Amino acid sequence: MYTYADPRACPSCRTELPADLSSDDRCATCDVVLGHPRAAEVYQQLQRVDTLVARLRAASRQPAPTAPSRTTPPTAPSATPGPVVPPLVVPPPRTGVRTSSVPAILLGLGALCLLVAAVIFLAVAWGWLGVGGRTVVLGALTVATAAGGTVLRGRGLRVAAEALVSVSLGMLVLDVLGADRAGWLDGVGGTDGLEAAGLAVTVGVVLAAGGLVLTQGAHRLVVPQAVGVLGLVLVELALPSVVGHDLVVAALATVGFGALAAATRRVHGLHATAWTAGAGAVLSWTDLVLSALLDLPGGGLSATDLWTSGCGPALLTAAVLILAPLAVTRGEALLQACTIAAASMTTGVVVLPVLDNGTTDVALASLVAGGLWAAAAYAVPLTRLAVPAVPAVLAL
Numbered sequence: 001m002y003t004y005a006d007p008r009a010c011p012s013c014r015t016e017l018p019a020d021l022s023s024d025d026r027c028a029t030c031d032v033v034l035g036h037p038r039a040a041e042v043y044q045q046l047q048r049v050d051t052l053v054a055r056l057r058a059a060s061r062q063p064a065p066t067a068p069s070r071t072t073p074p075t076a077p078s079a080t081p082g083p084v085v086p087p088l089v090v091p092p093p094r095t096g097v098r099t100s101s102v103p104a105i106l107l108g109l110g111a112l113c114l115l116v117a118a119v120i121f122l123a124v125a126w127g128w129l130g131v132g133g134r135t136v137v138l139g140a141l142t143v144a145t146a147a148g149g150t151v152l153r154g155r156g157l158r159v160a161a162e163a164l165v166s167v168s169l170g171m172l173v174l175d176v177l178g179a180d181r182a183g184w185l186d187g188v189g190g191t192d193g194l195e196a197a198g199l200a201v202t203v204g205v206v207l208a209a210g211g212l213v214l215t216q217g218a219h220r221l222v223v224p225q226a227v228g229v230l231g232l233v234l235v236e237l238a239l240p241s242v243v244g245h246d247l248v249v250a251a252l253a254t255v256g257f258g259a260l261a262a263a264t265r266r267v268h269g270l271h272a273t274a275w276t277a278g279a280g281a282v283l284s285w286t287d288l289v290l291s292a293l294l295d296l297p298g299g300g301l302s303a304t305d306l307w308t309s310g311c312g313p314a315l316l317t318a319a320v321l322i323l324a325p326l327a328v329t330r331g332e333a334l335l336q337a338c339t340i341a342a343a344s345m346t347t348g349v350v351v352l353p354v355l356d357n358g359t360t361d362v363a364l365a366s367l368v369a370g371g372l373w374a375a376a377a378y379a380v381p382l383t384r385l386a387v388p389a390v391p392a393v394l395a396l
Contacts, residue, residue, distance in 0.1 A: 004053070005046035011039050025219075028268045111163035115170045138178055142171040146214065153219050165214055166223050172210050176203050197241035200234055207231030220269035229276035232257070236284055247295070247314040250288035254321055257281035262328045281324075289318050303353045312349060319345040336387055344391045347373070351395075370396035 008017055013030040025034050033039065118141060149164035179185055180199055211228020214221065236253040240246035261277035264270040292314040297305045306312040322342040326335060347369050354365040373392035377385060 004049045005043055007043070010034070011042040011046070026268075031271070107159050107163040111167050115167050118167075118171060119174065138171065138175045142168055142175055145171060146210075149214070149221070153221060156219075158219070158221070162221055162223050165221055166227075168214070169207065169210055169224065169227050172206055173203055176206050197238045200238035201242055204231040204234030204238065208235070215270075215273075222272040225270065225272040226276045229257075229260070229273060229280055233280045233283060236280075237287070246291045247288060247310055250284050250291055251314065251317050251321075253284040254281050254288060254318075255324075257284055258321075258324050265328070285318060285321055288314060288321075292318070301353050301356055306353050312352075315349045315352075316346065319349060332383075336384060339387045340390045343373075343387065344394055347391050347395055366395050 006014075009015065010017055010027040010030065010032065011034075012027060012032045015027060015029040017027070017034070021034060026032060027034060121137075145164045145168035149161045149168060152158075152164060153161035176199070180202075185199075185202070208228045208231035211224040211226075211231060214224035215228065232253075236249060240249050243249070257277045257280040261274045261281060264277065265274035267274075292311045295309065296311050297309055319342050322345065323338050326338055351365045351369055354361050370392045373388045373395060376388040377392070380388060
């Protein structure tokens with residue numbers, strides 16, 4: 001017999017839930033918080049619905065009243081009243097700050113104060129602490145905060161765990177800066193420690209590794225996911241100053257961030273990684289386009305200069321990468337938007353060497369490009385006419 005108040009089903013979308021759940025878990029289908037007080041209210045109301053349905057079934061099993069005969073006078077209605085169904089009371093909507101947000105704000109401010117206090121302590125005590133003392137202080141603070149966040153995460157105190165993990169990742173950055181300041185990284189980027197770009201790459205790699213380690217487990221936190229991806233973004237921005245090949249690094253970073261976002265967007269508990277990786281892909285793509293435009297040879301750009309300098313292939317790669325979201329989802333609106341953007345950018349890359357010539361060459365190139373796209377409009381369905389029409393209009 002079907003029951004509405006099923007503790008094994010999601011109160012929002014009725015999806016079957018796994019057995020091992022905690023109060024801070026979310027539904028994998030509709031992403032509602034299963035331990036929220038509103039979820040408990042929904043469950044109570046569903047129990048009342050089950051009670052009403054049971055009464056309805058009991059009343060339906062009773063024999064239907066027969067019509068009175070013409071010789072028998074109708075009997076008076078029974079004085080015993082039927083079961084009174086209490087009306088459903090809808091609680092008034094809450095206003096103001098939620099009760100659960102108050103400890104979140106306090107714990108966030110406490111974590112920030114703890115991190116500031118650690119920085120001030122290290123700045124004051126760095127001069128008289130020896131190498132061993134510095135190592136012990138930095139390592140102990142980092143390990144203690146990370147271990148405390150892990151323990152609190154296992155006990156269901158998510159906000160406190162997020163705060164302590166934030167402090168531990170901040171201390172991890174101070175560890176790298178202190179190691180470079182103490183000369184422990186000599187020989188990697190110079191005699192006096194790492195250069196600025198090399199130090200930024202090292203900090204990014206350490207943050208990515210720390211975020212990956214702290215993300216492991218059943219109850220994944222948001223802060224280490226976002227910080228880990230931000231560490232990779234820092235590596236992508238600083239790596240060209242160390243190894244060169246800025247266009248290659250930006251193109252590979254765009255593909256890598258896009259693949260990471262696509263791989264984690266449907267994994268339970270890794271939504272922060274997917275969103276942050278998607279933002280990193282957009283940032284890397286922008287870096288690729290701007291770097292290619294800034295590296296264009298000056299003084300009269302020719303087609304040979306465009307394609308032999310690497311800027312032309314980089315811009316064409318950026319145009320192709322606009323189609324990357326179609327590998328994840330295939331909505332008609334997204335399909336047309338991505339195709340229009342890629343076609344328009346490809347047209348701009350092809351006619352780019354002509355744009356610094358005379359008016360006649362620019363007009364001729366515009367007419368040729370617009371004519372080709374107008375001719376292509378006859379080969380597409382009417383529902384997708386905007387795909388060749390927009391680049392044609394832009395060219396003309």
